[in-house]
Amino acid sequence: MMILRFRRTLGPAAAVILAAVSASTALAQTAPANASALSTGSTAPVSSVATAQSGTPTQSLSGRTIDKVATIAARARDIFNRVPCLPPKGVSQSVGSLPHVAAKLAANKPVxxxxxxxSSTQGYGATSPEFNYPNRLAAQLHRKYPAAAITVLNRGKGGEDAPEMIKRLRTEVIDAKPDMVIWQVGTNAVLRNLDPASTAKTVEDGVATIQASGADLVLIDPQYAPAVNARGESAGRMVGLLNRVAHYRHVGIFPRFEVMRDWHDRQSLPFDTFVTKDGLHMNDWGYACFAQLLGDNIIKSVDQVQAGASLPAAATVNRPL
Known part of the structure; x- marks a missing residue:
């Protein structure tokens, strides 16, 4: 069984929850005893029933944990039954070529x-850390590559944009020696009235640093939500400039702005279907569908690379507005 390692946001119960979401049979198997077990790969047996000294079976703490896991897993499976997650039409979601990740998976090496x-990486707006997009994505990759050792590190920090992120790029990203970086950026720059061109230049510098480390890279542009749309001109410039950076630096970009606009405009989903009451952050369904579509494209890219297909090195989705 693959061991998913989640740092900082996941505790022991969360790790078991993701295993349950990935495969229902995991409930009858073993689960990590604590967070360090996830990091080292060690596991401890979990029993759902403990026997009291009187000989009468009573439910143990681990048993109650499994019950909770089953409930949350059922909720996770049910989320798309209520509102299906449909791929947008007419919006390219290609994340470009991911040769480093593909090579590692093909060689059965840790990723x-x-x-x-x-904040939308950190998971603000989700009802539980298990439902933020990095953890949703990790569970999907677990299902697709059950024999792989994949570590997903959540390095989201609310309120930041490129100027603050670039200061911690080395210590929190590069030093982790990643095979892939998914960089969500630009929304707070719009909300804070930062110059889009200056932000794009900072992002380009960060992209160059990440590329120099050898990691694959996918940029995530701002979300389509009322708080962002209220600054439509700035948001449009930011989306366009990030696409230019991706094209110029030959990295992938996932067009979150256009994907979410498709939810609202073409699929006629009210904003409260995928955005919280603050008009900015995604809710559980929003994170789940975003992660699903992103994961589908990562998997497609990896499969194509492993099959020897030629993928465009540069992303050209979303022409500058």
Missing amino acids: VIVAFGS
């Missing part, structure tokens, strides 16, 4: 992915 960004 480290860093999710870098602000």
Whole structure:
């Protein structure tokens, strides 16, 4: 069984929850005893029933944990039954070529992915850390590559944008020696009235640093949400400039802005279907669908690379607005 290593946001119960979401049979198997067990790969047996000294079976703490896991796993499976997650039409979601990740998976070597960004990477708006996008993505990759050792590190920090992120790029991203970096950036720059061109230049510098480390890279542009749309001109410039950076630096970009606009405009989903009451952050369904679509494209890219298909090195989705 693959061991998913989640640092900083996941505790023992969360690790078991993701295993349950990935495969229902995991409930009858073993689960990590603590967070360090996830890091080292060690596991401890979990029993759902303990026998009291009187000989009467009573439910143990681990048993209650499994019950909770089953409930949360059922909720995770049910989320798309209520509102299906449909791929957008007419919006390219290609994340470009991911040769480093593909090579590591093909060689059965551990893969480290860093999710870098602000509050929508950290998971603000999700009802539980298990439902933020990095953990949703990790569970999906677990299902697709059950024999792989994939570590997903959540390096999201609320309120930040490129100027703050670039200061911790070395210590929190590069030093983790990632095989892939998913960098969500630009939303707070719009909300804080930062110059889009200056932000894009900072992002380009960060992209160059990440590329020099040898990691694959995918940029994530701002979300389409009322708080961002209220600054439509700035948001449009930011989306366009990030696409230019991706094209110029030959890295992938996932068009979150256009994907979410498709949810609202074409699929006629009210904003409260995928955005919290603050008009900015995604809710559980929003994170789940975003992670699903992103994961689908990562898997497709990896499969194509491993099959020897030629993928475009540069992303050209979302022409500058």
